[in-house]
Amino acid sequence: MGKRPLPPLSVLQAFCAIAETGGFGRAAERIGQTQTAISHQLAQLEGWIGGRLFDRGRYGARLTPLGARLHPTIAETISELERALHEARASVSVRSVAVSVSPEFSSQWLASRLPDFCQRYPDTELKMAVGYQRPDFQSGGLDLAIWLGRAETGLMQEELLTDEEFVVSSPVLSKQLPPRHAIRAAPLLRYAGMRHTTLDWQRWYEQIAGGRSEADPPFDIAEAVESGRLFETFADMLEACREGQGFALVRSSLVAGDIAEGKLVRCFIEVQPAAVSYNLLYPPNALLNPSAALFRNWLLSQVRALA
Numbered sequence: 494m495g496k497r498p499l500p501p502l503s504v505l506q507a508f509c510a511i512a513e514t515g516g517f518g519r520a521a522e523r524i525g526q527t528q529t530a531i532s533h534q535l536a537q538l539e540g541w542i543g544g545r546l547f548d549r550g551r552y553g554a555r556l557t558p559l560g561a562r563l564h565p566t567i568a569e570t571i572s573e574l575e576r577a578l579h580e581a582r583a584s585v586s587v588r589s590v591a592v593s594v595s596p597e598f599s600s601q602w603l604a605s606r607l608p609d610f611c612q613r614y615p616d617t618e619l620k621m622a623v624g625y626q627r628p629d630f631q632s633g634g635l636d637l638a639i640w641l642g643r644a645e646t647g648l649m650q651e652e653l654l655t656d657e658e659f660v661v662s663s664p665v666l667s668k669q670l671p672p673r674h675a676i677r678a679a680p681l682l683r684y685a686g687m688r689h690t691t692l693d694w695q696r697w698y699e700q701i702a703g704g705r706s707e708a709d710p711p712f713d714i715a716e717a718v719e720s721g722r723l724f725e726t727f728a729d730m731l732e733a734c735r736e737g738q739g740f741a742l743v744r745s746s747l748v749a750g751d752i753a754e755g756k757l758v759r760c761f762i763e764v765q766p767a768a769v770s771y772n773l774l775y776p777p778n779a780l781l782n783p784s785a786a787l788f789r790n791w792l793l794s795q796v797r798a799l800a
Contacts (some may be wrong), residue, residue, distance in 0.1 A: 509533035516553040589618035589785035593638040597727035656767035663737040680739035
């Protein structure tokens, strides 16, 4: 390659515009320049090459054999350059944060609040990974995780919600419960993603069984849980509970809206602190991503608003 400077990009764009429109006037309209400027740019390119690129006639400008050989290469190069520049600009201007969250927290707590985040920060792309897999920050694709449980060694942890656990039912079912042994009056509902379902029910039931006399008929809570209907998701289980199909053992943060709207009621007085809390987990350097810091601050503000 020679050391002689290449013609400016504007000169090459003018050449392509003439070739593709077939005239100096139309080329000038396409790229927003005067016809005189187009003529000067073409003259500059022909002077640099040392040969004519167009034959000028009454019907416009036609490429010479030299110009015809040159045009496809220049046009393709300009197109590739424009594409690369636009992709580079987009990669810088689009900010994103990747967040992992469990299905029930996503559907029952986060989903109703996300429109606020999107409205406040429309230039931030939020990538949600919904599932029960333990957060994997090592792959580099995850910034933050909302996790039911404590953080592993090396991760930052911020508690989001301190829940209570209690049993809910539909208002209609609650009114039909007998004064004694009401827990036996309807199925105990569960869902496939729920961890430690039987243990949670057993821990809650101990509060009721503590006052049970020897004359009461025996009741196997574990058997009752296992024989209850199993739903695919928490949302499906909750919908069945609203319809009066049975009892559901829930966390306060996940049913606050249903209780406020009267769709579900606490049908027993026994309430206990949840064994584990929802926490925000992230690697120590995660907040160096401005979008991750933005989402973290927004999330904490939503939690503080409940206090």
